[in-house]
Amino acid sequence: MADSAETRKLVYLVTGGCGFLGEHVVRMLLQREPRLYELRVFDLHLGPWLEELKTGPVQVTAIQGDVTQAHEVAAAVAGAHVVIHTAGLVDVFGRASPETIYEVNVQGTKNVIEACVQTGTRFLVYTSSMEVVGPNIKGHPFYRGNEDTPYEAIHRHPYPCSKAQAERLVLEANGRKVHGGLSLVTCALRPTGIYGEGHQIMRDFYHQGLRLGGRLFRAIPASVEHSRVYVGNVAWMHVLVAQELEQRAALMGGQVYFCYDESPYKSYEDFNMEFLGPCGLRLVDTRLLVPYWLLMLLATLNALLQWLLRPLLLYAPLLNPYTLAVANTTFTVSTDKAQRHFGYKPLFSWEDSRTRTIRWVQAVEGSAP
Numbered sequence: 001m002a003d004s005a006e007t008r009k010l011v012y013l014v015t016g017g018c019g020f021l022g023e024h025v026v027r028m029l030l031q032r033e034p035r036l037y038e039l040r041v042f043d044l045h046l047g048p049w050l051e052e053l054k055t056g057p058v059q060v061t062a063i064q065g066d067v068t069q070a071h072e073v074a075a076a077v078a079g080a081h082v083v084i085h086t087a088g089l090v091d092v093f094g095r096a097s098p099e100t101i102y103e104v105n106v107q108g109t110k111n112v113i114e115a116c117v118q119t120g121t122r123f124l125v126y127t128s129s130m131e132v133v134g135p136n137i138k139g140h141p142f143y144r145g146n147e148d149t150p151y152e153a154i155h156r157h158p159y160p161c162s163k164a165q166a167e168r169l170v171l172e173a174n175g176r177k178v179h180g181g182l183s184l185v186t187c188a189l190r191p192t193g194i195y196g197e198g199h200q201i202m203r204d205f206y207h208q209g210l211r212l213g214g215r216l217f218r219a220i221p222a223s224v225e226h227s228r229v230y231v232g233n234v235a236w237m238h239v240l241v242a243q244e245l246e247q248r249a250a251l252m253g254g255q256v257y258f259c260y261d262e263s264p265y266k267s268y269e270d271f272n273m274e275f276l277g278p279c280g281l282r283l284v285d286t287r288l289l290v291p292y293w294l295l296m297l298l299a300t301l302n303a304l305l306q307w308l309l310r311p312l313l314l315y316a317p318l319l320n321p322y323t324l325a326v327a328n329t330t331f332t333v334s335t336d337k338a339q340r341h342f343g344y345k346p347l348f349s350w351e352d353s354r355t356r357t358i359r360w361v362q363a364v365e366g367s368a369p
């Protein structure tokens, strides 16, 4: 579409716009939403890279704010046509308290919904998570499941519980009258494990491997498969949903969609090696030496250490009882609901996603942990 002033009339707000996914959503909007007049980037921690975005035709407004503060959210939402709500506390490592996780992920989402209702913003896209579904506390596998697959979604950990509560709030808000008398249209996207440029956990694995002499130790059998999705395709799905939500409100309103692409089903560790292997690391199979019961013991000791050290320092290793359980439970998605409902097709092929991620990890090498 031609870039002309009269086409540029929409105001978007991206909460968490400086996060791993949020930054990709911000950049994708600037590249793929020709109607954009103003892009508001709302985050607790603003990134310096935002400055470089202010030279283009779109007004980029950086807003340092906290989603737990209703008045800050309302001020940021007022006048926006679309809100893409990615802000959240993604913590499965015990860094934040359950109360804080709830405050950000649930109360923060309530604040976004109420701000839309009070100010008259009609379209809300929420970044939910596969974790809303599973793996559940019983360790049941979710094998090539879709949005309609029956599954006992029971959780205890604060993170999946908070994401499930927030998603439910967003879906229940669909159809509420907003200021001005029109209806709120909401939907929730459920990414599986996101990877790509900026993924902190991938960076942590890479630095761990460098510290261990170029080796990473396999903890999980290769047979335990996970779905993973490239961050660029997750960002693209967010943008496409936001663009289609008005025209297809009756079909898409109140719906959930898994985020998916052509990334192969592999164990979490084997998938990471698609990027870490070409960067010089190798995965050593130590499961004969370290049986699963010993891994459980180590994970439990990590949790105990974290609790004992908390008054002195934050000890938050990758291995804890929850991460081990999730890593050790198959969770794969096979669906085309997003394509059927709003014509989604991945923007990045598996080969392109892999190449981009490898290049990023190689660039990380120069950045000390």
Ligand SMILES: NC(=O)C1=CN([C@@H]2O[C@H](COP(=O)(O)OP(=O)(O)OC[C@H]3O[C@@H](n4cnc5c(N)ncnc54)[C@H](O)[C@@H]3O)[C@@H](O)[C@H]2O)C=CC1
Binding pocket: 015, 016, 017, 018, 019, 020, 021, 022, 042, 043, 044, 045, 065, 066, 067, 068, 086, 087, 088, 089, 090, 104, 108, 127, 128, 129, 130, 163, 190, 191, 192, 193, 194, 195
């Ligand atoms: N990383 C993953 O594999 C997956 C992530 N998700 C969801 O995607 C969303 C984004 O996740 P990531 O980009 O991975 O995490 P991230 O931690 O990189 O980004 C989250 C952003 O939210 C901001 N934020 C946190 N608390 C805030 C508050 N109180 N007020 C305002 N901003 C706040 C952070 O500063 C950060 O920039 C989250 O909602 C997460 O639950 C869903 C599935 C998978």
Ligand SMILES: CC(C)[C@@H](O)CC[C@@H](C)[C@H]1CC[C@H]2[C@@H]3[C@H](O)CC4=CC(=O)CC[C@]4(C)[C@H]3CC[C@]12C
Binding pocket: 090, 092, 128, 129, 130, 131, 192, 193, 194, 201, 219, 220, 268, 269, 318, 319, 320, 322, 323, 324, 326, 327
């Ligand atoms: C130490 C080993 C057992 C190692 O294999 C642990 C890997 C572990 C850190 C990851 C395995 C599965 C990941 C989670 C999964 O991708 C689902 C997620 C969805 C989200 O919404 C946020 C991230 C995460 C919880 C993700 C976190 C890292 C893992 C637990």
